Amino acid sequence: MLFRTLFVVMNLITFTGTTEAAELVLKRAVLGTGGMGYFEYSAEVTGKEKLTLRARLDQVDDILKSMLILDPAGAGSATLPGKTGAEETFASLPFTSTDLVSMPALISALKGAEIKLAGPRKLEGRILSIQMEMPTAKVAEISMRTRVAVFSGSTIEQFILEEAEGLEFKDARMAQQVETALKALHTAQDRSSRDITIQLAEGGKRTVRVGYVTEAPVWKAAYRLTLPKPGEDSAKLQGWVVLENMTGNPWKDVAVTLSSASPVTFRQALYDPYYVSRPEIAPPVSRVALPRVDPGQNAMGQNVSQLRETAPQLELNKAIASSTTDAPSLQSARQYDEKASSTEARKGDFSQPQKSGNDSEENAAGASFILSQTVSAGSGESLTIPFVDIQLPSQAVTWYQGISRNPWSAMTIKNNGPTSLPAGSATIYEMTEAGPLFSGEAQFPLLPKDDFRLIGFGSDQKVIVDSQHDSTSAITSFKAIRGALHIESRLRQTTTYIIKNGASELRHLVIEQPRETDWQLVEPKADSATIAGPVYRLRLDINAGISKQFKVVMERQVIDAIEIGSLSSERIRALMAAPELDAETKARLAPVMDAARISDEAQAEVTRLEDQREGITTDQERIRENLNSAPQGSNLARLYSQKMVDQEKALDKLNLTLNKARDKLDAAAKTLTERVSSL
Structure with a gap:
């Protein structure tokens, strides 16, 4: 008998035709220079529909943190498969993922489940056993077959699984579990993205917008500047934006707003399951004292285990994600017309560029530029498009910074436009009769409204x-x-x-x-x-x-x-030698210099006498040591004793002289102070 395909028919699950669900289409993107972007999708819906938002796996955390559901009918909700994948799903199912590899494995795992056979003969009952067996000669084309035993009422019947035309789980809960497992396996196979299901409120026909903030490549500004001609006082500035579509989906006619704001951003793993660590508490145990061991018997040594109480306290940062129905705060922007047709590509050269027609506005966070053209780009593609085209007051200058002998060729520009201009690169051209002539490149600084900047682009060799x-x-x-x-x-x-x-x-x-x-x-x-x-x-x-x-x-x-106290005659003499001092000033300093000289001499005399006294005191210490070591009553002892008497007389005389010298020093210092104070 030929092997026939086996269909698992699950009770309560039927596949019927449904109307095509509304599709979310990217309509608006606000790209910032802070590494984040706001992306807004829209769909035309009726009633209480479900929308599916396809998102990259690495963007799910940002979407959970910032998603807005802007529905006139009311608040909505969103669900998505868990990040833990199929493992968490199978933990609560009566079978494992390996049991879904084949029908025999699944039937074997579901022993006791009630099934209903569709053909070739009708059979109902609970799965009793399953056995693999070699076929008879009549069915030699089948290498192995599966014999299933079913308990029905009071009888046991058997059937060959490979011959069955259909099999139904009579337990609706079991059928739902199999479907859940299959969905979990399908989701686990997709390692790059997730489908977020958005449940809308009941309402009539309306436009629903879904927006979120996520990581996006920063947009880069690249300017083109023309030097002012002799006699002119303005320069042509044309700014181009370079941006990339890294959303994972193609863009088609997307309204793009460029923001120069630098908001605070951070990552938060909201898609990861977090659990709070709790202290482990031992169950209550009756603590009864053990009886004393009878010394007349063999002791039965028993170790009583001590109950240890552990209380690990791990702090977990709470993830707070606020939701609102207001417009996103990443960057304010004017409303765009979703039904407006895309603008045709403009023609013209750089010397006479067409006006970009882009709207711009200044706000507290920075400047925003709303591109007049919608943007279309495939996933992973880059593109460049003008976002500003204005005339600015300018003057060609030569800028010397002390780096080399040749200064920079430069130009001054003033931003008299309606908004600040973001930083970027600048390519400088000089307009000649033959056409634009490349003059150099420069770093274009952030240029606030009504402010000036110098831009250097090359060396002025002349x-x-x-x-x-x-x-x-x-x-x-x-x-x-x-x-x-x-x-x-x-x-x-x-x-x-x-x-x-x-x-x-x-x-x-x-x-x-x-x-x-x-x-x-x-x-x-x-x-x-x-x-x-x-x-x-x-x-x-x-x-x-x-x-x-x-x-x-x-x-x-x-x-x-x-x-x-530290003013010396030498210091005053050097001061008087300064050529810028006139004769009158020098005459006023002369008495001060004399007083400083007398003070210096008095200080030198005091220092000399103190050194002399220090020498006698040191010599006395030596004589005392010799006197202690000489035999008592000896001639040597009498000699040292006489020297000590002579040293004491010399010290008395020296102390009198030192006191007079100190008095003279104090008088000299007083005179010096008085003469300095009289200046």
């Missing part, structure tokens, strides 16, 4: 800048304050720039002069300079074919405080 440095110091004043002589000096640093313009046209030069703490710009005047972080920016014009010197003077006031 201009050479050299510099010379000179430093001077001059005493400006001195005075006594709280027992100290305060000497005020002015430090001056002069940088002389020697500039040669070898070009045939005027150069607008911008020089960057480093700023240092406590140093002030005195030449040129500070109000003629601008500050750019750690530098001053100074501007001057250099006519064609000439050389010019430009001086920059920085000054700093320094106060040197000298305590009167």
